[in-house]
Amino acid sequence: MALLWIYVFLFGLVIGSFLNVLVYRLPREMPIAHGFSQCTGCGHRLYPKDLVPLFSYLFLRGRCRYCGAHISFQYPAVELANALLWLLCAGVFGFTPRALAAALLCSCLLTVLLIDWFHQIIPDVMCLAILVCGLGLWAAGGGPDLTARLIGFVVISVPLLLLALLSGGRAMGGGDIKLMAALGFCLGWQCTILTTMLGALLGTLAVVVLRPTRFALGREVSFGSFLALGGMIALFCGDGIIGWYLSLVIGA
Numbered sequence: 001m002a003l004l005w006i007y008v009f010l011f012g013l014v015i016g017s018f019l020n021v022l023v024y025r026l027p028r029e030m031p032i033a034h035g036f037s038q039c040t041g042c043g044h045r046l047y048p049k050d051l052v053p054l055f056s057y058l059f060l061r062g063r064c065r066y067c068g069a070h071i072s073f074q075y076p077a078v079e080l081a082n083a084l085l086w087l088l089c090a091g092v093f094g095f096t097p098r099a100l101a102a103a104l105l106c107s108c109l110l111t112v113l114l115i116d117w118f119h120q121i122i123p124d125v126m127c128l129a130i131l132v133c134g135l136g137l138w139a140a141g142g143g144p145d146l147t148a149r150l151i152g153f154v155v156i157s158v159p160l161l162l163l164a165l166l167s168g169g170r171a172m173g174g175g176d177i178k179l180m181a182a183l184g185f186c187l188g189w190q191c192t193i194l195t196t197m198l199g200a201l202l203g204t205l206a207v208v209v210l211r212p213t214r215f216a217l218g219r220e221v222s223f224g225s226f227l228a229l230g231g232m233i234a235l236f237c238g239d240g241i242i243g244w245y246l247s248l249v250i251g252a
């Protein structure tokens with residue numbers, strides 16, 4: 001059993017290193033499965049021994065083997081974050097097909113979070129991947145039923161679309177709309193509304209908390225990043241939060 005957890009962790013690390021590739025290449029419109037990995041400092045080709053997730057970074061103490069350039073801490077951090085998310089999915093959903101679909105969804109959301117944070121875009125292909133995860137979650141069973149998922153697809157995305165149309169595209173980006181449609185199918189309508197509320201809350205908090213620091217969000221806030229984070233929270237504890245909220249409101 002312990003071995004199974006180690007496998008999940010290691011597989012999460014490997015997928016995490018692929019997410020680093022996506023985060024680097026997708027916004028630059030570079031082909032994903034083309035060319036060798038290169039050091040972004042010296043351009044030296046990186047061999048498999050340089051690309052072992054997390055362990056290469058630790059062994060080489062965060063420097064390129066060839067030119068000594070500092071490798072961003074972001075790379076091992078993303079690998080580790082993804083591995084922890086995969087462990088969490090196995091912990092919450094067991095070793096089931098549902099856990100696998102949830103883990104892939106978490107990886108997609110982590111990718112969206114990072115790309116939107118650094119580039120203020122959400123690639124269409126990531127929204128499509130999230131929708132595929134949603135189909136996987138539905139096929140695996142155990143979550144919201146099809147009706148709840150179809151309502152989830154439109155419950156936030158359509159109002160956002162209307163808002164975008166009314167504001168001439170200034171209030172809301174197209175990426176956020178597609179993200180909330182795909183995520184809505186993954187989570188069902190209740191958790192999709194929760195995701196949006198969490199995203200708005202976390203985004204506002206980040207602006208307020210970070211304002212006096214050097215991390216201040218001077219530019220436009222990456223709403224998509226916070227929606228992705230909200231989506232992860234809703235995936236793991238959405239039902240619990242909604243139940244708690246309803247008991248507060250209704251006193252049930």
Ligand SMILES: [Zn+2]
Binds near residue numbers: 066
């Ligand atoms: Zn280098």
